[in-house]
Amino acid sequence: MNYEKDSLLIRDYINGNESALEILIDKYKSRIYSFIFSKVMEKDVTEDIFQDTFIKVILTLKGGGYNEEGKFLPWVMRIAHNLTIDYFRSNKKMPTVRESSGSSDDEYNIFDFLGNSDECSETKIIKNQIDQDLRYLVTQLPDDQREVLELRIFKELSFKEIAEETGVSINTALGRMRYAIINLRKVIENNNIILTVD
Structure with a gap:
């Protein structure tokens, strides 16, 4: 894995180059998607969690909250893992009404x-x-x-x-x-x- 190239792409994306994130997503999407699918075993749920993973990635990068330079994939995999856990937790609870x-x-x-x-x-x-x-x-x-x-x-x-x-x-x-x-x-x-x- 070329961690150095990942860090350059992250920097470019933070500086306004939207296509840099597309490159990172394309580079790792099959690994991340496969990881999520191996846990939930449902295509629709996998797609939701995958999308939510990159929504959080986008907001964290643009919000200045990313501080693990050189470790992009492990960081994204941890986000995907946490969202997958959240999915299982939410399915074990009665639905509640929340404003947000x-x-x-x-x-x-x-x-x-x-x-x-x-x-x-x-x-x-x-x-x-x-x-x-x-x-x-x-x-x-x-x-x-x-x-x-x-x-x-x-x-x-x-x-x-x-x-x-x-x-x-x-x-x-x-x-x-x-x-x-x-x-x-x-x-x-x-x-x-x-x-x-x-």
Whole structure:
């Protein structure tokens, strides 16, 4: 594995070269996809987890949260592993109504701002405000991208369910989600918005 080349591609992507991430995804997608599929044994679930893995990768890289230079694949595999665990955990629980997406252990949290139920009132107020801000930012997206992102993040539908609800193919739904995340990140960066509570 050429870790040095990976680090250069990551740097290029962080500096605005979107195609650099495509190269990294193409380089490792079969290994990551196969790993996920070997655990869940369902194509639709595998595609959802695979997509969510790279959504988190995109947000972490663009948010400056990646600090494992030279170890891109192990880092992405760990994200995929954690999301797979989250999938199994969520399937063992009764469904609950939540305002936003996030796992109980906060390991997978696409916008890294949701926490557990015993946090202090002040933190809850701040996070509620962030949630409102995020929902407003989502309204700035083109309609087709906004719809897919809302269905995935706020309603927690699978990409198969999104495709069925919106009348498009799964690949189209995945593509719209990807562009929604890219455009949302640009809106956040352009407005110097921070969506994190420490």
